[in-house]
Amino acid sequence: MPLLLGSGVPGRYRRVVAAQTYFDAAAGLPPHPVARQAMLAAAEDGWADPAKLYGQGRRARQLLDAAREAVAEQLGVRADEIGFCASGTAAAQAGMQGVRVARQRVGATVAHSAIEHSSVLYAAGQGPTAPVPVDRLGRVDTEAFAAAVRAPGVAVAALISASHEVGTVQPVAAVAEACAGAGVPLLVDAAQSVGRMPVPGGWSLLSASARKWGGPAGVGVLAVRKGTRWLPPWPGAEPGSLDQPGALNLPAVVGAAAALRAVCAAAPDQAARLSALVARIRDQVAATVPDVEIVGDPVGRLPHLVTFSCLYVDGEALLHALDRAGFAVSSGSSCTASTLRPSHVLEAMGVLSHGNVRVSLHPDTTEEEVDRFLDVLPGLVGRLREEAGVVGL
Amino acid sequence: MTESPDVLDCRGQRCPLPVIALARRVPTVPVGAVVRVLADDPAAANDIPAWCRLRGQEFLGAVEADDATGFDVRRVI
Structure with a gap:
């Protein structure tokens, strides 16, 4: 077949x-289709190390910068607030782990909805957690979430933008406000929303996955707003860079960005x-x-x-x-x-x-x-x- | 809780079989009687209360036994 x-x-x-x-x-x-075109073009033109100073490297750097700009624009953030990872799972886990490391003096607890994606639950489960219940329709209890983030020792809160299993959109704006009031950064896993519907602002970190919007597999996006206490959770990260260390799959990143622009327009x-x-x-x-x-x-x-x-x-x-x-x-x-x-x-x-x-x-x-x-x-x-x-x- | 409920042994059965067994048994007992479903499938803890809600029967709660959980359901309609 x-x-x-x-x-x-x-x-x-x-x-x-x-x-x-x-x-x-x-x-x-x-x-x-736009992702495939962009990937083929970038495979010809963007194979070199973007960190190098020779011509091919500079060309790769241009492609990477343009992809970062395009993704940032669609997510409504600055380009230097965007990092690329190997998957949406890696993005969500790095987002959470990076805040946990940076805020370890405050505590290690992750407050999260009971309906997070398993990638987020696995990352949260590396330490103490405070799950927040949802109602019969799958909507998280905003009051209970606000109470959970006010408790002592909460490093980071996590809320999925909309359930990947039942589709229920979560009260991101209200939860973001509660988190801001408690001084707790909020990580929004927006994998199902990006490219389909707007995600309310107010979050500190956002993760997404290119294959969910029509980009290739193997590209995750982590957005970290300025002022968020976050440290790269992986060894050997470039200072100031949000990208996962190691060679990025640049053609895939370029394809992901091109697809995102196209799907957001439509x-x-x-x-x-x-x-x-x-x-x-x-x-x-x-x-x-x-x-x-x-x-x-x-x-x-x-x-x-x-x-x-x-x-x-x-x-x-x-x-x-x-x-x-x-x-x-x-x-x-x-x-x-x-x-x-x-x-x-x-x-x-x-x-x-x-x-x-x-x-x-x-x-x-x-x-x-x-x-x-x-x-x-x-x-x-x-x-x-x-x-x-x-x-x- | 309840005195000597009617016990349905569904150990080793995977969902939806314990729920089907419950749905078969409940109409055979008098209104007000309690049926206990003994199950070790992880979905039973979720699906038996959900069945009660859909069918208008009363879920009384779960009782931990040695190697399974007993889920008590009272026939109300």
């Missing part, structure tokens, strides 16, 4: 994912279009699939992502059935996780975790694809319930 039908010619996403309808944009997008239109498709999925699934729990905030949500859980259905079986029907989706059910634990996000919300499906759309998702999904889903769920003997339970 050829997965790569494209010829490198800028084209539609569907060329790359022709075998299936790709509904897992929250995990990563196929590279935007973001308002895409958000309106995809949000309407997500609304259609939310309504139709609730209407056509019995005993289904549509998860997450119906209004304050990401434009491209919807999650639902089907009572009595095995999540893994549903994933495979959808795969055979030509749809690539994700799931938070325990049977689909290597740990065999249900998603901590669904747990924190107290919603059904089995039979869970996450559908996330991308700029090339068509109405026809969504309609075809909505056509086949009720039959697939019904068949799995029949096989399990749970119809009418």
Whole structure:
């Protein structure tokens, strides 16, 4: 089965994912055509060490500087507040660890929402933590967050901009204000929002991942606002640089920046279009699939992502059935996780975790694809319930 | 808590099987009776209370046993 039908010619996403309808944009997008073009050009032109003073090095430095400017502009910060890392995970972890090191006299506790991405939870778990609960819709309790950051010994707070699993947008502005009042820096993991919707300001650090916005894998962005107490958590960092030490994958960084500019320009239109498709999925699934729990905030949500859980259905079986029907989706059910634990996000919300499906759309998702999904889903769920003997339970 | 509840041994079963077993048992007991689901699947602690909420039954709480957790559910409708 050829997965790569494209010829490198800028084209539609569907060329790359022709075998299936790709509904897992929250995990990563196929590279935007502009990213591929920019990467190819930068591979010719930007292979040298940007720190060197000869001609090829200066050319690489120009490309790197331009990429940094472009990313900074889209995030609304200064270029010297932007660092590049090997992944979104590395960015989030470096952001958190760097504040923990710099503020160790204050304490080491990380206050965070219960629904952070696992990369943030792993980093937080290197020391004491203060998790803050969310409500049934997956929205963090602002009052509880404010109380958590006022407690003694908090080095840094972490809040995801919007849930990668259920789409609920978090009250970043209110939490940022509470953090500022308590003198605690706030790290916002904006991986799902950047390139799709604006992220409110007021944060001290922000992390993002290029593959989530249509850039290549292998590029993370860490923004650190001026005045934030942050020390590079890795050995041998260049003084004053926010970049992860070691040779950056410059063509990938250039591709990431080009893609970000392109997706941000199209973001308002895409958000309106995809949000309407997500609304259609939310309504139709609730209407056509019995005993289904549509998860997450119906209004304050990401434009491209919807999650639902089907009572009595095995999540893994549903994933495979959808795969055979030509749809690539994700799931938070325990049977689909290597740990065999249900998603901590669904747990924190107290919603059904089995039979869970996450559908996330991308700029090339068509109405026809969504309609075809909505056509086949009720039959697939019904068949799995029949096989399990749970119809009418 | 409750006196000698009806026990469903779902040890070794993965979700959604303990929830399915519970859904089968509850209609067979009188309103007001308690069913205890003994489960060791990590998803049970989340999905049994969620099932109770969706089905309008009362989740009474969890009791730790030797090698599993007992989840007590009272039939109210």
